[in-house]
Amino acid sequence: MSKSINLMLNGALVEAQCRPDTTVLEWLRGEAGLRGSKEGCAEGDCGACTILVSSNGPGTSRHYQPTNACIALMGQLESASLITVEGLSVLNGTDHPIQEHMAQNGSSQCGFCTPGIVSALAGLLHRNPGPGEQDVHDALAGNLCRCTGYRPIVEAALAAAKETQAQLPEPGALVAKPSVGTPGDCEFILPTRLEELIALKSAHPDAILLAGGTDSALDVAHARARWPKVIVTRHVGELQEIAERDDVLRIGGAVTWEQALPQIASNWPEFGTLIRRFGSVQIRSMGTLAGNLATASPIGDGAPSLIALEAQIEIAGPQGKRKLPLEDFFTGYRTSVLKADEVISAVEIPLPSPEQIFSVYKVSKRYDQDISTVCGAFRFTMAGDQISACRIAYGGMAATPYRCKSAEAIAIGSRVSPTLIKAVQKEISNTFQPLDDMRGSAAYRATVAPNLFERFCLELGGVKQEVMSL
Ligand SMILES: Cc1cc2nc3c(=O)[nH]c(=O)nc-3n(C[C@H](O)[C@H](O)[C@H](O)COP(=O)(O)OP(=O)(O)OC[C@H]3O[C@@H](n4cnc5c(N)ncnc54)[C@H](O)[C@@H]3O)c2cc1C
Ligand code: FES
Ligand code: FES
Incomplete structure (x- = not known):
C-alpha cells in the first residue's frame, strides 16, 4: 500500500501522492501546480529551483534554509515545511520586500533566475535580518544570473533588509512517518534511532543510504534513476548530535555542513572560510559531512582539513562502534573501510590548543x-x-x-x-x-x-x- 508524503507547503498541510524518489522540483511543477521554481541545470549548480525548507528532524534547525529543489527528493522531505516563491507574496499578503525591491531596482531581465534568487535572498533575510554586502554575496553564491549582473540584485537585497522583516509561517510540527511510498516499487524508510538504522542496513544491503542527496540524488535528477528502496539518515536522533565534550568537537553522521559551520568556524576560522566556499548555502543546507567522507572522493573538501586536525571517524555496525584516524578510512579511489552494514555515526575533531x-x-x-x-x-x-x-x-x-x-x-x-x-x-x-x-x-x-x-x-x-x- 502506498503511503503519501506529508509536508507543509506555503503554510498549508499537503499529502503528496508521488513516488518518494520524485524530485521536489518535479512535484512542485507537476502535482502541486506551482511553476515559479525553474529547472536550469538539474544538478544543484544554478539555483533557479531554490525553495526554502525547514526540516523537522530531531536537533535540526527550524529555520528555513535555501535548498535546491532539483536534487532534493520528496521522500527526504517527509514532515518538512516548504516555502516556494509563490508562497512568499501570498504569506505576506503583498509582495515580499525582496520581490518589491528586485522589481523597482531593475534586478531582473529574462527572469529565469529570478524566482530562485528571490527565494535565496528571502532565506538570507529570514536567518539574518541585517546582512552586509558580503553576506548577500555568500547567499547568492549558488544562484547564477546570466543577463542582469549582480550589482542591482545585491542593491535590492540591501534595500529590502532595511525594511520590517517579512513574515514566514512557523514551520509545521509534523511527525515523520516510519516510511513513505510503496514497498517493492519505491519505498523510503525513515528510522529515528541508530540501532534501527543499522538493523535496516543489515536487512536491506541493496538499499540506498541517503543523507542530503547532494552527491547521490544526481543519479535521479540527471540520469532519471529509479530507487526501489532508500534508507534516510536525517531523522536518526543520534546522528544529529553536534557537541563539544571531552576535548573534542563531535559531529554526528547526519549533521549538515550548514549546521556544523558555526562551531567549526569558531574553533578553526580557516576551516570555516573553506566551508563557506563549499558548494553554496543550498548545497550545504542539505549536504552532510559524513556524506562527503563516505564518497571517499579524492577531491572532497572535508577530508584534508579533518586529517590535518587529527579527526577520528566513528563507524557503527551490528558489532558495535569502532573509531579510526580519518586518514585510515580511505583505501583507494572512492573506496573505504566502510562495510555494507555499517554507517558513519560521527566524526570527532580534537579541540584546538594555543600552540597549534x-x-x-x-x-x-x-x-x-x-x-x-x-x-x-x-x-x-x-x-x-x-x-x-x-x-x-x-x-x-x-x-x-x-x-x-x-x-x-x-x-x-x-x-x-x-x-x-x-x-x-x-x-x-x-x-x-x-x-x-x-x-x-x-x-x-x-x-x-x-x-x-x-x-x-x-x-x-x-x-x-x-x-x-x-
Ligand atoms: C552543486 C554542487 C556543489 C558541490 N560542491 C562541493 C564542494 O565545494 N566540495 C565538496 O567536497 N563537495 C561538493 N559537492 C558534493 C556534495 O555536496 C558533498 O560531497 C556532500 O557533503 C555530500 O553529502 P550528502 O549528505 O549530500 O551525501 P549523499 O549524496 O546523501 O550521500 C553520498 C554518499 O554517502 C553515503 N552516506 C551518507 N551518509 C552516510 C553515513 N552517515 N554513513 C555512511 N555512508 C553515508 C551515501 O550512502 C552515499 O553513498 C557539491 C555537490 C553539488 C551538487
Ligand atoms: S535547476 Fe539548477 S540548481 Fe536546481
Ligand atoms: S535575469 Fe536572466 S538569467 Fe538572471
Whole structure:
C-alpha cells in the first residue's frame, strides 16, 4: 500500500501522492501546480529551483534554509515545511520586500533566475535580518544570473533588509512517518534511532543510504534513476548530535555542513572560510559531512582539513562502534573501510590548543560552487619557535585524500625557515604523481601543492587567507 508524503507547503498541510524518489522540483511543477521554481541545470549548480525548507528532524534547525529543489527528493522531505516563491507574496499578503525591491531596482531581465534568487535572498533575510554586502554575496553564491549582473540584485537585497522583516509561517510540527511510498516499487524508510538504522542496513544491503542527496540524488535528477528502496539518515536522533565534550568537537553522521559551520568556524576560522566556499548555502543546507567522507572522493573538501586536525571517524555496525584516524578510512579511489552494514555515526575533531597553528587552502577554477583542484591543509604544533608536531594533508593529489607523513617528519624539530620550506616542498614534490584531469593538469597540481605549504609558512604571522580562485 502506498503511503503519501506529508509536508507543509506555503503554510498549508499537503499529502503528496508521488513516488518518494520524485524530485521536489518535479512535484512542485507537476502535482502541486506551482511553476515559479525553474529547472536550469538539474544538478544543484544554478539555483533557479531554490525553495526554502525547514526540516523537522530531531536537533535540526527550524529555520528555513535555501535548498535546491532539483536534487532534493520528496521522500527526504517527509514532515518538512516548504516555502516556494509563490508562497512568499501570498504569506505576506503583498509582495515580499525582496520581490518589491528586485522589481523597482531593475534586478531582473529574462527572469529565469529570478524566482530562485528571490527565494535565496528571502532565506538570507529570514536567518539574518541585517546582512552586509558580503553576506548577500555568500547567499547568492549558488544562484547564477546570466543577463542582469549582480550589482542591482545585491542593491535590492540591501534595500529590502532595511525594511520590517517579512513574515514566514512557523514551520509545521509534523511527525515523520516510519516510511513513505510503496514497498517493492519505491519505498523510503525513515528510522529515528541508530540501532534501527543499522538493523535496516543489515536487512536491506541493496538499499540506498541517503543523507542530503547532494552527491547521490544526481543519479535521479540527471540520469532519471529509479530507487526501489532508500534508507534516510536525517531523522536518526543520534546522528544529529553536534557537541563539544571531552576535548573534542563531535559531529554526528547526519549533521549538515550548514549546521556544523558555526562551531567549526569558531574553533578553526580557516576551516570555516573553506566551508563557506563549499558548494553554496543550498548545497550545504542539505549536504552532510559524513556524506562527503563516505564518497571517499579524492577531491572532497572535508577530508584534508579533518586529517590535518587529527579527526577520528566513528563507524557503527551490528558489532558495535569502532573509531579510526580519518586518514585510515580511505583505501583507494572512492573506496573505504566502510562495510555494507555499517554507517558513519560521527566524526570527532580534537579541540584546538594555543600552540597549534592551522590553515587550509582550496584552489578551484571558481571561487564558489566548485570542488577543489587541489586542497592543502596544514597544522603545526609549536614548542617555542620549534615545530614539535606537524600534519600535512592534501586532496586532489592522489587516489585518496592523503597525509604526507614523510614531509611531516622533515618539519618536526625544526624552526620555520627558507631551508626548511624548501626541504619540505621537495619531499611533497617527490611524494605525489598527481592526477591529470579537466580540473587541472598533473604539472599544475605538482606546482601548486608545494606552494601551498610555502604559503602556510609565510602566513604564520597571522595574515588572513585570501581568495585563491584562479
Ligand atoms: C552543486 C554542487 C556543489 C558541490 N560542491 C562541493 C564542494 O565545494 N566540495 C565538496 O567536497 N563537495 C561538493 N559537492 C558534493 C556534495 O555536496 C558533498 O560531497 C556532500 O557533503 C555530500 O553529502 P550528502 O549528505 O549530500 O551525501 P549523499 O549524496 O546523501 O550521500 C553520498 C554518499 O554517502 C553515503 N552516506 C551518507 N551518509 C552516510 C553515513 N552517515 N554513513 C555512511 N555512508 C553515508 C551515501 O550512502 C552515499 O553513498 C557539491 C555537490 C553539488 C551538487
Ligand atoms: S535547476 Fe539548477 S540548481 Fe536546481
Ligand atoms: S535575469 Fe536572466 S538569467 Fe538572471
